[in-house]
Amino acid sequence: MLLAFWMLPPSSPAQADDPLSDEETAAIAAEAYYYAYPMVLMDVTRQIGTNCATPDPANMAAPMNQFANAPAFPDATFTDVVRANADTLYSTLWFDVSQEPLVIHVPDSNGRYYLLPMLDMWSDVFASPGKRTTGDGEQTLAIVGPHWSGDLPQDVEMIRAPTSVGWIIGRTQTNGKADFANVHQFQAGLKAVPLSKWGQDYVPPQGKVDPRVSHDPPVEQVARMDAAEFFGRFLALTKANPPHANDYPVLARMKRIGLEPGKSFDFAAASPEVKAALSKASATCHEKLTSGLVSAGTRVNSWSMVLPPIGTYGTDYYRRALIAYGGLGANVVEDAIYPVAYMDADGQLFDSGAKYVLHFAKDEIPPANAFWSLTMYNDQQAFADNPLDRYALGDRDNLAFADDGSLTLYIQRESPGKDKESNWLPTPKSGGFSMNLRLYWPKPAALDGNWLPPSVTQR
Structure with missing residues (x-):
């Protein structure tokens, strides 16, 4: 309230x-x-993301109250959002419900993990529909403004936004490039319609383009x-x-x-x-x-464990600003956690010219109900260009495990050898870098401290 x-x-x-x-x-x-x-x-992010006449999926932009559905993972040229992920295809929408509610239709995901976190303009998550919270079946939601009163159609669930303007940053599990077509079917079923047009044939209006907006x-x-x-x-x-x-x-x-x-x-x-x-x-x-x-956060081995508050911040305004700077649109911890590493086991900041390994013993594999990944970022918090166009590795990749169930990832600029390339995460061509572990729908052990990620060590 x-x-x-x-x-x-x-x-x-x-x-x-x-x-x-x-x-x-x-x-x-x-x-x-x-x-x-x-x-x-x-x-500023909204201005960039809505400065178009029609949805522009390649740049994750769409006019207000319209979805932009990413057709593929971002690449190293994408800088509009810091610390983007390469695990899910985004479906984003900037909403304005100052005049009337916006009805969102979500199709059945057929068991696929997805989430549709909704942020107010303070960057707090006020709702997070998705498989973890509302299930994977078909559903219809209505985002209403902070002071709206009225009636909604039957079987439409009301979600009250604390601010009239806000952002949906939908993420749908994507199991590599071969899975894009399947995810596109789910994305096509996401519909956003003003309440006054619900149940009618609706063609969204064109947006206005301001050439003065910086990208x-x-x-x-x-x-x-x-x-x-x-x-x-x-x-x-x-x-x-x-x-x-x-x-x-x-x-x-x-x-x-x-x-x-x-x-x-x-x-x-x-x-x-x-x-x-x-x-x-x-x-x-x-x-x-x-x-x-x-x-930021509690440092464990090489990792900063940024646990609550995240996603919702109460009156911890510095923390809220810090998370916004480091990765605007962060989820609540029940949806995902993002241990981040800036330095190796010896406390030295990562150097893209050095060689590192991240070794998980069998009982150290990240515990996630949905999936996990390790993502590489350059010193501008963007993806790092590399010969493989590989920006992340995770449990949906064809990783090579040792006979004892352990897993070693190789983090370096040059190939560690053909026999190890399945486990290679390339570093940038120059400068420093950082990495995020992402655990989607983390298991209790990842939230209560019983699981901790191992250190990143130099080879």
């Missing part, structure tokens, strides 16, 4: 009247940056924003996308430096102290997200 910004009680007179020190102003400005970051990043990676675009653009854009977005009910304490603090969701912000009219603090926050907080990503 949401508390609209215009219903929030005012700050107490003591809070409003007490002058802020420079240190307090700086602290509030930094907190405001982290609080706002996911929404600004979401909006630079969203994290880079946000990093380039100065304080006036960043905070101005954020507050403009909150007019249609209200804060969460438990955000009141941070909203009260932000109000003391002139930042009020639902109201416009004139940076030029702010005091010199506030302008300086907001400018410093815009310049330094993004850098802290970059450095914080490397040290």
Whole structure:
């Protein structure tokens, strides 16, 4: 349930009247940056992903309220979303339910694993229909806005979105390129129709194309924003996308430096102290997200185990910003976990020119109800170009196991030899790299700490 910004009680007179020190102003400005970051990043991502007249599956773009169904895995040229996966085919949709609900029809998946996590503009997952939660049968859902009231057709399940705008990042299990055609059949059955058109022949309208929209990676675009653009854009977005009910304490603090969701912000009219603090926050907080990503989570062997909160964050705004920076659209842990490695067993950052191995004993194979994979990323958090066009390895590949049930993966730039190429994950041509283990629908052992991934070691 949401508390609209215009219903929030005012700050107490003591809070409003007490002058802020420079240190307090700086602290509030930094907190405001982290609080706002996911929404600004979401909006930049939305602009890129909807800037087309008709669905553009190759670039995972479609007009608002229309699905873009990926026909194939992304390749090394895809940079619109950081840390994309090569395990599933995406079906994404940016929705706007400010005028009326959007009805989503999901076909029977015939046992295939899929999920349709729905994110509000704060990047929190508010619903995750799919095989784990709602089963694999045919179903019809209606996304309604935060204040909508009305009647839905029979057998249509209502899902209330905390914000009027949001993002569905559907993922459907894909067992290699040979499985694409089967997944395409499921994707073709995903339909999005405004409630007023439900049950009728419906042709989606064409979207509007703005040639001014940059297609630079969203994290880079946000990093380039100065304080006036960043905070101005954020507050403009909150007019249609209200804060969460438990955000009141941070909203009260932000109000003391002139930042009020639902109201416009004139940076030029702010005091010199506030302008300086907001400018410093815009310049330094993004850098802290970059450095914080490397040290995020609990480090186990080579891996950072980023466990809850993820997907939903409560009032941990720094964490929410950090996850958005590192991989916007992260699932809740019940759907997937993503142990990430930036360094080897000796604590040295990965170097694409070195040779590494990841050895799983038989009882260390990642425990997942659906499937698992290991994905390679370059130092820009994108896929690394390589001769095999291979960006991930996992349990759906033709891996070679040892007689004792163990598994060794070879992580290096050059081939480890023909006899080992089935287990080879190529590194980038230069620079550093990082890797994600992905466990979809993880088993309890992966969530309660009874399973831990082994270290990555140099050969």
